[in-house]
Amino acid sequence: MKEWNKNTVSSTTTEKSGLLLNHNAIIGLLAHVARRFSVVTLMLVVCVAIAGTQAYAQAPQIFFSDLDSGPNAGGESVSGFAGAYVTLYGNFFGASQGASTVTWNGQNCLRVVGSSGSYNGWGTPYLWYQKIVVQLGSGCSATTGNFVVTVNGKASNGLPFTVRSGGNIYCVATSGNDTNSGKFPSSCWATIPHAVDTMVAGDVSYVENGVTQTAIHDFTAYLSIGSAGTPGNPISLITYPGATATIGLASGGPSTYAAIRTPNVSGSCANGAPACYWNIAGFTVRNNNIGIEVSFGSSFFRVVANDVSCPTAEGFFQGSCMDTALGVTNVSYIGNYDHDNAMVNATDGSATKGFHNMYFSTDSNHIVAAWNLIDGDTGQKKCNGGQCNACRGIQFHSTPQGTTAGFDMYDLHVHDNVIRNIHCDGINFATVDPSKGTVEAYNNVVYHTGTGTLTPAGDISDFNCINFPGYFYQGPTPGGTAQVYNNTCYDSGSAGGSTAGGLEFVQSGTAQVNFSNNIVYSISGESYVSAASTASAISGKNNLIFGNGAAPAYLTGSVVTDPKFVSAATGDFHLLTGSSAIDAGVVQASLATDHDGVSRPQGSAYDIGAYEFFTGSTRPNPPTNLTATVQ
Numbered sequence: 001m002k003e004w005n006k007n008t009v010s011s012t013t014t015e016k017s018g019l020l021l022n023h024n025a026i027i028g029l030l031a032h033v034a035r036r037f038s039v040v041t042l043m044l045v046v047c048v049a050i051a052g053t054q055a056y057a058q059a060p061q062i063f064f065s066d067l068d069s070g071p072n073a074g075g076e077s078v079s080g081f082a083g084a085y086v087t088l089y090g091n092f093f094g095a096s097q098g099a100s101t102v103t104w105n106g107q108n109c110l111r112v113v114g115s116s117g118s119y120n121g122w123g124t125p126y127l128w129y130q131k132i133v134v135q136l137g138s139g140c141s142a143t144t145g146n147f148v149v150t151v152n153g154k155a156s157n158g159l160p161f162t163v164r165s166g167g168n169i170y171c172v173a174t175s176g177n178d179t180n181s182g183k184f185p186s187s188c189w190a191t192i193p194h195a196v197d198t199m200v201a202g203d204v205s206y207v208e209n210g211v212t213q214t215a216i217h218d219f220t221a222y223l224s225i226g227s228a229g230t231p232g233n234p235i236s237l238i239t240y241p242g243a244t245a246t247i248g249l250a251s252g253g254p255s256t257y258a259a260i261r262t263p264n265v266s267g268s269c270a271n272g273a274p275a276c277y278w279n280i281a282g283f284t285v286r287n288n289n290i291g292i293e294v295s296f297g298s299s300f301f302r303v304v305a306n307d308v309s310c311p312t313a314e315g316f317f318q319g320s321c322m323d324t325a326l327g328v329t330n331v332s333y334i335g336n337y338d339h340d341n342a343m344v345n346a347t348d349g350s351a352t353k354g355f356h357n358m359y360f361s362t363d364s365n366h367i368v369a370a371w372n373l374i375d376g377d378t379g380q381k382k383c384n385g386g387q388c389n390a391c392r393g394i395q396f397h398s399t400p401q402g403t404t405a406g407f408d409m410y411d412l413h414v415h416d417n418v419i420r421n422i423h424c425d426g427i428n429f430a431t432v433d434p435s436k437g438t439v440e441a442y443n444n445v446v447y448h449t450g451t452g453t454l455t456p457a458g459d460i461s462d463f464n465c466i467n468f469p470g471y472f473y474q475g476p477t478p479g480g481t482a483q484v485y486n487n488t489c490y491d492s493g494s495a496g497g498s499t500a501g502g503l504e505f506v507q508s509g510t511a512q513v514n515f516s517n518n519i520v521y522s523i524s525g526e527s528y529v530s531a532a533s534t535a536s537a538i539s540g541k542n543n544l545i546f547g548n549g550a551a552p553a554y555l556t557g558s559v560v561t562d563p564k565f566v567s568a569a570t571g572d573f574h575l576l577t578g579s580s581a582i583d584a585g586v587v588q589a590s591l592a593t594d595h596d597g598v599s600r601p602q603g604s605a606y607d608i609g610a611y612e613f614f615t616g617s618t619r620p621n622p623p624t625n626l627t628a629t630v631q
Contacts, residue, residue: 058614059154061597062090062147063129063371063416064334066238066281066304069162070204072136075169076184081111083136084169084204085241086147086161087281089305089335089371091129091597094151097122102134104161105145110134117209117242126305127337127373128418129597133241136163157592162232167202170195171240174210192247193217195237196225201277202233209243219263220255222248222287226262228269229277234300239282250311252288259287262298264326271297271327281305287321288312291338295325295361305335311383313342315354315391318399323359324367326405332368333358339375342391343384353461356392357422362399365437366411369394376421391461393419393449397430400473407475411437415444416595416610420571422449425467425504426492432468434511435480441466442588443595444487445573445610450526452495463500464530465489465520468513470506477509484540485588486517488573488595488610490565493526501527507534515540515555517585519563519573519609522547542586544608559584559608574611581608 070084094100100122102110113133115121123130132149142165146158169184172195176188182198182205189195192213195205218224229235239245248259260280267274273296281304285291291308294301303322310321321341324331342355357374360367377388394414400406408431419426426446432439450463462469466484484503493500502520505513515538520528528545529538535554544559545551551558564579566572575581585606593599594612602612 058092058598060090060092060149060151060156061593062088062149062156062159063597064089064304065147065159065161067204067236067279068160068302069164069232069234070136070236071167071169071202072140072142072163072165073138074167075204075206076171078135079111081135081137083138083140083163085113085133085135085206085238087241087305088132088134088147088149088159089126089129090149090156092151093123093130093132093149095123100149100151102132103148103150104136104140104163105143107140107145109137109139111137113241115242118244119242127335127371129371164202164233167204167233168199170199170203170205171208172205172211173208192223192237192245196223196227199227199235201229201235204236204238206238206240207243207245207283208240209245211245213247214249216253216256219261220257221259221261221263222256223260224263225260225278226265226267226274228267228275231277234277234279234302236279236281238279243282244284245282246284246286248286248291250286250288250309252312256287256289258290258293259285261290261293262295264296269297270299270329273297273299273327276300278302279304283307286310290319290323291321293323293325294328294331295323297327299329299331301331303331303333303336307337309339309382310341311343311388313355313390314345315342318354318359318361320356320359320395321390322357323361324364325361326363326401328360328364330366331364332370333372334368335371337373339373340378340380340382340388341376342389344387344389345384353391353424355390356395357390358394359392360394360396360409360412362401363405363407363409364396365409367396367409368413370413370415370417372417374417374419374422376423378421389423391424392428393422393426393446395425395428395430396432397428397471398473403474406473408433408436408472408478410434410439412439414441417444419444419446420448423451424461425449425464426489427465428462428467428469429482430469431471431473432482432511433476433478433480434482435478438483439480440483440485441487442483442485442591443610445595446487446492447490447568447571447573449491450493450495450500452500462504462530463493463495463497464504465492465502467503468505469499470508470511470534472508478511479509480511482511482513484513484515484518486585486591486594486606486608486610488519490519490521490568490573491523491526492520493522493530494524498531501530503528503533503538504530505533505538507537512537512539515543517542517588517606517608519544519581520546521563521568528552542584542608544581544584557586563609573609575607575609575613577613579613582613584608
């Protein structure tokens with residue numbers, strides 16, 4: 001293992017909301033603009049580039065980490081530190097460390113990890129935000145405290161983390177052997193399944209660069225998880241800092257059910273499931289069917305920052321590249337890149353309604369889906385024939401299993417995601433009951449959804465940004481009020497029909513929805529709210545509704561003017577100066593930050609939409625892998 005060097009940045013770079021902005025790149029950009037646009041436009045680009053060098057006005061924000069607990073010793077020893085590696089994800093960290101610090105529980109007991117592999121050190125860009133890797137030291141005493149990042153004298157929010165004195169730290173490497181002890185630096189194991197089958201509660205295994213798992217492990221999966229951690233002592237399978245490790249094959253095989261799964265066997269966890277209290281983070285996951293499935297009563301899973309794609313899946317049954325099923329509880333899918341899913345089969349025209357991008361199914365309650373980038377089709381022709389066609393971005397749907405399962409779902413939190421290029425709905429709350437626990441969606445950026453392209457004959461679907469279709473099968477009839485607030489929806493429902501539009505809410509029981517502070521920008525005659533919706537069950541205030549005439553009368557205080565996005569064509573829905581969304585929202589007391597981590601409110605009132613207008617410096621870049629056309 002290499003000795004880490006302090007992270008440094010060349011003087012030819014400047015900070016741009018935590019990302020690197022190279023001066024040579026600016027010069028090249030200006031030259032390109034000069035060839036294609038007017039002098040006025042060129043001057044505007046120069047001003048924007050210069051603005052990227054302004055000092056930070058926003059405190060750093062930590063969103064989440066790959067581990068929520070870990071040992072302070074027993075791992076790779078570097079400069080006197082030998083505890084667990086922890087990756088912190090957030091924003092406004094800066095492009096280099098400089099005088100910035102990370103502390104835990106108020107202690108300087110951490111080592112900031114330098115550049116390695118694909119990790120470039122402090123503030124490495126990840127999706128539309130950033131990450132920092134630290135290593136625990138023995139000076140971090142065994143207790144629960146908060147990680148805090150301080151940049152330019154401004155301290156971040158605190159992220160809880162428990163340091164443990166117990167638990168083993170293992171490694172998996174291409175040079176390893178499963179007869180080894182599994183310990184750093186030279187006795188690593190060789191295979192991921194051996195690590196999974198060997199670890200017990202409190203253990204962590206780091207998988208190093210180049211390790212792959214492309215043979216079936218068990219239960220028709222490349223990796224089958226059938227063991228359990230305990231409360232406060234999860235089992236963790238994490239990629240080593242900067243490493244690329246792959247589980248599964250995009251081509252799959254005729255008998256492959258999932259790349260990673262929890263099997264349907266009895267065990268010691270909730271509802272007799274075998275697997276509970278796990279962290280899985282940082283992997284490249286591929287399959288021709290399901291990518292990651294947590295199901296059969298498994299609980300307390302954190303699935304973090306994985307790159308998951310099922311480009312050759314076919315939608316002949318209700319599946320998904322990332323899903324849960326059958327009684328799962330307390331599961332978090334956080335910071336994953338879920339993309340390019342489900343091919344259209346030329347023979348049977350499958351892979352629309354039957355396959356989704358992220359699917360929480362049958363009695364999956366206490367769910368968090370946050371900070372994910374879900375891209376149904378990146379335009380990189382990764383699916384067979386160059387067209388990916390999974391149906392929904394995120395779906396919640398319970399299917400009856402006799403009379404003992406298939407009830408409405410609750411305690412569901414969908415926030416701070418980017419969801420784009422989706423055939424059917426961006427977010428679908430199909431069978432939910434807010435009276436049993438909060439059902440909410442906020443700070444999501446959802447665009448180019450409900451396209452309805454390449455729909456096979458007989459396929460029926462809704463085509464919305466956010467959809468509550470009102471399905472109900474068994475159990476008490478739903479009640480309560482779902483909360484949908486501070487989302488940005490653009491270009492939703494171009495497929496048309498009575499169920500297409502920005503929002504759909506079909507009432508089941510006495511359930512209602514509060515729809516406030518959202519932007520719905522409709523184009524090409526798209527509806528703001530589907531014609532099939534139950535208008536009497538929809539209420540809300542201070543939404544910005546634009547593009548297709550007047551706002552619905554039952555939404556009060558609506559703003560009906562152009563929100564002035566930075567560039568909708570390239571997926572940048574930040575607000576420009578003078579936007580009518582600025583300071584036009586109602587107070588959302590529980591909403592402390594926007595989609596980027598900017599504190600709310602910045603002005604005299606909350607802004608409408610997923611982004612708070614921010615004047616301190618330029619914003620982080622939108623997600624990558626965009627396809628843009630210059631007219």
